[in-house]
Amino acid sequence: MTSGFGATGMLTPLIIGDVLGTLDSVGVPIPQLLQMADNIAFIALAAIGLTIIFGMMGVINLAHGEFIMMGAYITTLSVNVASIPLPIAMLLGALGTAIFGAIVERTIVRRLYGRLLDSMIVTFGLGLILTQGTRIIFGNSLQSIGTPFGQVPGYTYSGYRVLLLFAAIGVLGAVYLVFTRTEFGVQARATIQDPETAQAMGVDTDRMYTITFAIGSGLAGLTGALYAPSATIVPGMGQSFLVESFVTVVTGGSSVLLGTALAGGILGTINAIFSNLYGNFIGQIALLITAIIVIRLLPDGLTGLANTVRDKLGERQ
């Protein structure tokens, strides 16, 4: 199964091909493994911006899918119209969406903290404006920029889609470091947990909310940017991310790194297994049902479970 080695001449897919070849020789089902990586990456990336906006800040942001769409549009347009290299175009996509998120927070979301229904309805309205506004200005679809890296050597599977798993891991790690290891991260978490005390300690809480929301939006934009080369670029593309992302955030619980990684891993694996066995429809149903069961058993999500386990282990020592 390792023919077509080095077909693309790219270093990374080559290594992946090497690793896969080794795994294949010990009997690991490779196509299923690739499918699983793809699914996990999709679910984790779909959820990553929302983990901050919904998981941490508690805003039911129904425009999350549209933020993703915006990142994809900025990236695609940068490449198509301005001929900017893809990696820089992706950064522009994330940055542009982050700036847009900051503006939205300042003008709209700011007044709605703690008002669950209201924030849901407003962001739904925002999503309508973004989708249909995009349709008015850019038409019903954009020309796709094409997927880089070709296929995984030896397999009929897009190498880029598999690389997204590593992108997801990298992004999750970066977010974790920012929120736990930096001055800003500590201040932001303090603001969200107890705004008054944070303010008394000299934190500019308004600024913290804006920046945190902007980071969440920027991550959504980054997801869109990452999927821009391999997705169909249409105004409604964000919709396909929406349900999965909310379900993942709720399943994961409140911890950005742990929750999203665990939920993405579990839901992605289940989706892949059931999709392989019984088709996409059952895969999706299995994902949703698993999520419902997890939420019912663990109201704090997988984070809560992980914390309990950690506490128990701590006691034993």
Add this chain to the structure above:
Amino acid sequence: MSSDQFQTGRLTQFRELLERSDAALVLTAMAAFYLLFLGVGAILNYDVAGLISILGQVTFFTAVYALIVLALNLHWGYAGLFNIGIAGFMAVGVYTMAMLTAPPTGSPPGLGLPIAVGIVGGMLAAALVGLVTALPALRLRADYLAIVTVAISEIIRLTYNSPAFSTFTLPGGIALGTGGASGIGNFPSNPVRAIYYVDPSSAASGTTPIGAAVFGFFEAVFGVVRSAVIVDLTYGLVLAVVVFLVYTLLARVGNSPFGRVLKAIREDEVVAKSLGKDTNRFKIKTFMLGCALMGLAGVLWQGFGTGAVYPQAFRPELTFYIFIAVIIGGAGSNTGSVLGGAVFANLLFLLPQYLPTMIEQTFSIQANPNNFIAAVGPIAAGEIAPLLGYILNQRLPALRFVFVGVLLVYLMQNRPEGLLGHRTETAAAVDLSEGHTPGGQTGTDLTAPDEGGVDNE
């Protein structure tokens, strides 16, 4: 008394009447909508049959929206249950009805049962799915319940969309089917037609005595020969009666001991519990009743109203339209629900469908560029017609949604309590968050459990 003073006096009296009587308020609003749409019809040069048809549409959409908004208000306004899976429960209602009543020989096959069985079956099925949803979900935080309901609603839509259940065989050899992506179109036609036609499924089958009398009357007085518009108007009026019945039912529920417990739960669940009320049981019952009504609304709207049912009609957008209507009316008020449904149905749903033709007829716009650049470019030269032409001809549905979006954002920022939300009713608006200050920059009630879980009070 001069005529001016007399008129002001009458106006004040009228305003007092509106404040006192909900019926007067709703009837006045409906009269205004009828007048508005008669005006629309007049601008478009409709004949009498066209005018009756437009009135029938106004009645139909007002009634179905009022019905579904009332059901949502029972969940959200009375019990504070945050259900964003409405589309799913409507789908269960109408699909069950269609599968029960479609003829066994058709494609997809059904059970061929009477319509009444189908309607009741649809409501029961929706209530059962509501029970299944409520059991695992009710002890969750409001936002988590919302996510569970939306997940269930997606499961339902995907299931009806799936080719796996397009036709299947029950144990016992009875064939059934959902029709997959193309849905079911062969269930019995609107029961109202049975009033007018000998064979309800065919207008050519001859008329019943009532049909002959009514059609004859309309033909003699208005010169209307299209009987279909009369049937549609009748269906709209029947739905209005259904709305009235449901309204009465909900008002009675609200005033009954059951309703008082709901109110107690909403105000303080711990107190209600410590007084010996099984609060979960009450919530589940309320959830099921609301779901049954959503199933009924599905049957009457997507079933008999549309004549065919397909999965695409139940995308999550539908749910949010209904939430918008609740917000417009003011959550917690039954009269507000009816009004909110009416405003949404007429001004945001129906009116924009007539706007392009009206504008084109009035201004005769010739320019019709086919992309945004060509449309915006001439503005620099002071020409706005290309932009108008572009939007009217190419992008009107999109623009309508943009408008709805802007309106939503504006309403929530400036009048979140809705038209009637300020009133104290059986079920006043619920504030789900604990200890927040509205519009507050300081009072978020979010705690992050893994980061210490300290209460912020």
